[in-house]
Amino acid sequence: MTIKNITLLFTFGLALQSFNAQIIPNGTIDNLDELSQKETVYTVTKDGIKLYTDIYYPVFRDSVVADVPFGGSNYTIQIIPKNSQFVIYDTTNIGPDNYSLPIIYTRTPYNKAGDDLGGSIFPFMGYGYAIQDMRGRYESEGVYFPMFSDSWQKDDYHPSITIPMDLTNSSDPSNAIFHEDGSESILYLADSLMRVFDTNLDGVMDTIKYSNGNIGMYGASALGNSQYQALSNIPHSIANNPIKCLMPTVATNEHYNTTLFHNGVYRSSLTSGWLIGQMTSGVYDTLVGTDISTTNSLHSPADYGYTSSLILANDLIDWFVVDEHASSPSGAHPTSLLRKDLDASQAPVDAFGETDATGNNSRYENLNKPIYHLTGWWDIFVNGQIETFNNVRKANPNSNQKLVIGPWTHQTIGTNTVGDEVYPDNVHEVVGFDLGFDVNDILTDPTIVNQIYGSELLNWYRTNLGGEPFFIIPESNDWQTLGTNQIRVPAENYIIPYYEFLNYIGGVSDLNNLPIEVNIGGNITAMNYSLPTLDPPLINLSSPLGAYDPNYFNQVKDIRMYITGPSNDALNAGVGNYWLGTDSLPFVQGMQMEKLFLHQNNSLDGTVPSNNEGVITYTTDPSNPVITIGGNNMIPNVPGGGQKSQGSMNVADPAYASYTMSRPDVIAFESAAMSDTVTYIGFPKATIYAKGNATSQGLAKTDFDLMVRILDVYPDGREMLITEGTVNARARDYAKSIHDADTNDLTILSNIDNDTYYPFEFDLLPLGHTFGVNHKMKVLISSSNYPKYQSNPNIPNTDGEFFRWSPGDTIGHNYNGTWIYPQSSDITLEFSDANPSFIEMPHVYQLPNDVAENQIKKSLHLFPNPTNDVLFLERNYNEECIIEVYNLLGAKVIEQRLGKNSKTGFIDVSALDKGVYLLMTVAKDGTSVAKKFVVQ
Numbered sequence: 001m002t003i004k005n006i007t008l009l010f011t012f013g014l015a016l017q018s019f020n021a022q023i024i025p026n027g028t029i030d031n032l033d034e035l036s037q038k039e040t041v042y043t044v045t046k047d048g049i050k051l052y053t054d055i056y057y058p059v060f061r062d063s064v065v066a067d068v069p070f071g072g073s074n075y076t077i078q079i080i081p082k083n084s085q086f087v088i089y090d091t092t093n094i095g096p097d098n099y100s101l102p103i104i105y106t107r108t109p110y111n112k113a114g115d116d117l118g119g120s121i122f123p124f125m126g127y128g129y130a131i132q133d134m135r136g137r138y139e140s141e142g143v144y145f146p147m148f149s150d151s152w153q154k155d156d157y158h159p160s161i162t163i164p165m166d167l168t169n170s171s172d173p174s175n176a177i178f179h180e181d182g183s184e185s186i187l188y189l190a191d192s193l194m195r196v197f198d199t200n201l202d203g204v205m206d207t208i209k210y211s212n213g214n215i216g217m218y219g220a221s222a223l224g225n226s227q228y229q230a231l232s233n234i235p236h237s238i239a240n241n242p243i244k245c246l247m248p249t250v251a252t253n254e255h256y257n258t259t260l261f262h263n264g265v266y267r268s269s270l271t272s273g274w275l276i277g278q279m280t281s282g283v284y285d286t287l288v289g290t291d292i293s294t295t296n297s298l299h300s301p302a303d304y305g306y307t308s309s310l311i312l313a314n315d316l317i318d319w320f321v322v323d324e325h326a327s328s329p330s331g332a333h334p335t336s337l338l339r340k341d342l343d344a345s346q347a348p349v350d351a352f353g354e355t356d357a358t359g360n361n362s363r364y365e366n367l368n369k370p371i372y373h374l375t376g377w378w379d380i381f382v383n384g385q386i387e388t389f390n391n392v393r394k395a396n397p398n399s400n401q402k403l404v405i406g407p408w409t410h411q412t413i414g415t416n417t418v419g420d421e422v423y424p425d426n427v428h429e430v431v432g433f434d435l436g437f438d439v440n441d442i443l444t445d446p447t448i449v450n451q452i453y454g455s456e457l458l459n460w461y462r463t464n465l466g467g468e469p470f471f472i473i474p475e476s477n478d479w480q481t482l483g484t485n486q487i488r489v490p491a492e493n494y495i496i497p498y499y500e501f502l503n504y505i506g507g508v509s510d511l512n513n514l515p516i517e518v519n520i521g522g523n524i525t526a527m528n529y530s531l532p533t534l535d536p537p538l539i540n541l542s543s544p545l546g547a548y549d550p551n552y553f554n555q556v557k558d559i560r561m562y563i564t565g566p567s568n569d570a571l572n573a574g575v576g577n578y579w580l581g582t583d584s585l586p587f588v589q590g591m592q593m594e595k596l597f598l599h600q601n602n603s604l605d606g607t608v609p610s611n612n613e614g615v616i617t618y619t620t621d622p623s624n625p626v627i628t629i630g631g632n633n634m635i636p637n638v639p640g641g642g643q644k645s646q647g648s649m650n651v652a653d654p655a656y657a658s659y660t661m662s663r664p665d666v667i668a669f670e671s672a673a674m675s676d677t678v679t680y681i682g683f684p685k686a687t688i689y690a691k692g693n694a695t696s697q698g699l700a701k702t703d704f705d706l707m708v709r710i711l712d713v714y715p716d717g718r719e720m721l722i723t724e725g726t727v728n729a730r731a732r733d734y735a736k737s738i739h740d741a742d743t744n745d746l747t748i749l750s751n752i753d754n755d756t757y758y759p760f761e762f763d764l765l766p767l768g769h770t771f772g773v774n775h776k777m778k779v780l781i782s783s784s785n786y787p788k789y790q791s792n793p794n795i796p797n798t799d800g801e802f803f804r805w806s807p808g809d810t811i812g813h814n815y816n817g818t819w820i821y822p823q824s825s826d827i828t829l830e831f832s833d834a835n836p837s838f839i840e841m842p843h844v845y846q847l848p849n850d851v852a853e854n855q856i857k858k859s860l861h862l863f864p865n866p867t868n869d870v871l872f873l874e875r876n877y878n879e880e881c882i883i884e885v886y887n888l889l890g891a892k893v894i895e896q897r898l899g900k901n902s903k904t905g906f907i908d909v910s911a912l913d914k915g916v917y918l919l920m921t922v923a924k925d926g927t928s929v930a931k932k933f934v935v936q
Helices: 003-011 116-125 181-191 222-232 256-259 268-281 310-320 382-395 448-453 456-464 497-505 728-741
Strands: 035-042 050-057 063-069 074-080 101-108 126-132 196-197 206-208 209-219 242-244 371-378 402-408 470-473 480-482 486-487 494-497 511-520 522-529 559-563 578-582 589-600 614-619 667-670 678-682 683-691 706-715 718-726 758-763 767-771 776-782 813-815 816-818 825-831 836-842 862-863 870-875 881-887 892-898 902-909 915-923 928-935
Touching: 003 402, 003 870, 035 063, 035 181, 035 614, 050 116, 050 181, 101 116, 101 181, 101 222, 116 126, 181 222, 206 209, 209 222, 209 456, 256 268, 268 310, 371 382, 371 456, 448 497, 470 497, 470 825, 486 522, 494 497, 494 511, 497 511, 559 678, 559 767, 578 614, 589 776, 683 706, 706 767, 718 767, 728 758, 816 915, 862 915, 862 928, 870 915, 881 902, 892 902
Parallel strands: 101 126, 101 209, 209 242, 371 402, 402 559
Antiparallel strands: 035 050, 050 126, 063 074, 196 206, 470 494, 480 486, 486 511, 511 522, 559 578, 589 836, 614 825, 667 776, 678 767, 678 836, 683 758, 683 825, 683 836, 706 718, 706 776, 813 816, 862 870, 870 902, 881 892, 881 915, 915 928
């Protein structure tokens, strides 16, 4: 056989065949599933419960062969044997241990069998992937206590307070107060979970660890919360923590003022809706009578001593938020001991990071690994995730923390269609691709693999889990026949960077220098051969892939936010809708809290009331609440269904307005049209003077809620929800402490006096938004927003308790021995110079230096406003300009110059009469920016 014949053999015969729809042992890789092998194993908790785990590895589930025409006959040559692992990370001294891989790990309460993404994508991208059913869920053993079992041991914090549905004794090691399943399962996976596998295909099975000691975590929502919880419980003092990085998406490590309540208002849709869904979907009533053990994998209400999962769910909710616990008030109170179970900030540790009720150290010190915190302005946890991010950075100043906030809701991360908005495609610029893609898109979409491989998300794992993987075909000892001749493929370990293999199966490059040996008549010849470009390709690539950039994350800001702006608005084309990088949130410079006052005539402006303008009274009926339209929600649909009630939605839509805005119990305050664009980034604040008067039951004490919603009113009539916030009257002092950036978790909740004014000072949820020219701001005040928040029954609560109620319920509350029932209440808002009500907006007048000026309109900030002597100005542009001041009659009363590169200046206005004036900066090219100010 001549070299020419060998060349012809490979040129005409040696090529991988294309995908088809079948998964059969046919010598062809037919779909992505055949590029990974799943094994079901389990980790073991300290109380002996088996947590079943599916582990996916990059292993060919079929052999890869080629048909070779030679000498008038066809021969089938095997290139890659079946059951061979094709990814390694360590290329030195190849042995069994080289086949242990970094693992990306997910813990889920939603059934690991439903995973259709991670098990395909992560092995395809070069990792092991593990997904585990949490305790008491689906295939795993034990009894499920949502989130409670996944954090840290609770016994040191409250040894006498246990979940009453836990049938074990409080001293039993299996009791839930001892559970710490998240950290335990990770340490078990890293150190004790072994894999039996023939790594070098020599017929001898090798025993190796699944993990090479590098574990990253992945997942959203409950799967993200479990990441924070697991790392929070691995002491920072231990050597070789296997967790190398996290990627918690739409998640938080702080739950009291995020998940359960917000400023004392119960998040009924989220908390009750999620817990009921959990306990009724995975705990099966039909197994009652069959399920006789609390340690098996049969999950029924019998595990909790119940016969109905719905009754169980409601009792479990009440235990979390309603019932008093020994000397501790219910979970509705900031002083509740139950906060130590889920809020990392409330669960102290000692100097080594070990749980210690008397410890002086923050549990956040344990979160000293790189974490990519991914969320959206409209996520259900956004305030808690920002708080978590800031707590981690404060406790670990030198750790690598990244926070990304997009224009997304809980279920729409990475997409550009959110609520009633369709954002520009630049929303994909940071994450890199739409996370909502179908796994099968990889086979048909010519861009999806490029997007994933080049994305920040994959780069995060490359950076923190050991760099680039390598593709390997292990050396074959099998001489295959070509008639009377033989060939060995490959003749030695064939190792190349993994992206080169993807380029080959993507049809954009050859597979170079494959070592082979041929035996022709007893003469063995070694040679290298490059397999020609695959046609048709196995996958679609839009361009060749290359190595990742290991320095990428050193070059981007720690915080990146998508600043939303007007849509379908020709006058404001190009305003907002861009990514902004910064180093802090809230901003520490370039931002001024701008007060916008509410007036009795329903106006909204920067002028404090000059006298007692009067009051506005509305009646709130708990049985007829304002309905949730848009916002930071996960579960609710809009009235009539059709879409989720989440994100920025047009509350003026005729289909919704009567439910949520055009009602007598919703009071609207509207500004004048804006003469320039205005950008707000951060947490708005509210100060509202109000009283409640509920007289039907003759009670001296009462309770009510205030809801604030901020809208962007378009010239075309759209009124888009931008952000919102709420406060409960009993939690007014706690909310004020957060408002004042001095959170007091020792605050006692207390009822208020009936028919008595109180100041309510509270933070709203965050925003990053630019209002356009001719847009208006509208503020809506009401006392309900249901089902997002509980409809307040307007009755006092017994100290230490919480009354959980929904419209349609007929139950009452035993208040100090007397049964009382939900009632309507008259809510009165006061508007006066002595007690003004106002919204404070985080007005950003100077964006960070790395943001080009053309990304926003020129803006100007004046302060103090009103003033009586000196007016200071700050602007976000550099051109030399003339400052002109006009009175309301149009007469110019002041003119002075502001030099180039002077972004600040001041004007003496002490000689001006009291009144409203217009200040303009006029540049040489004639462009101007105008702002009103008041001399008082």
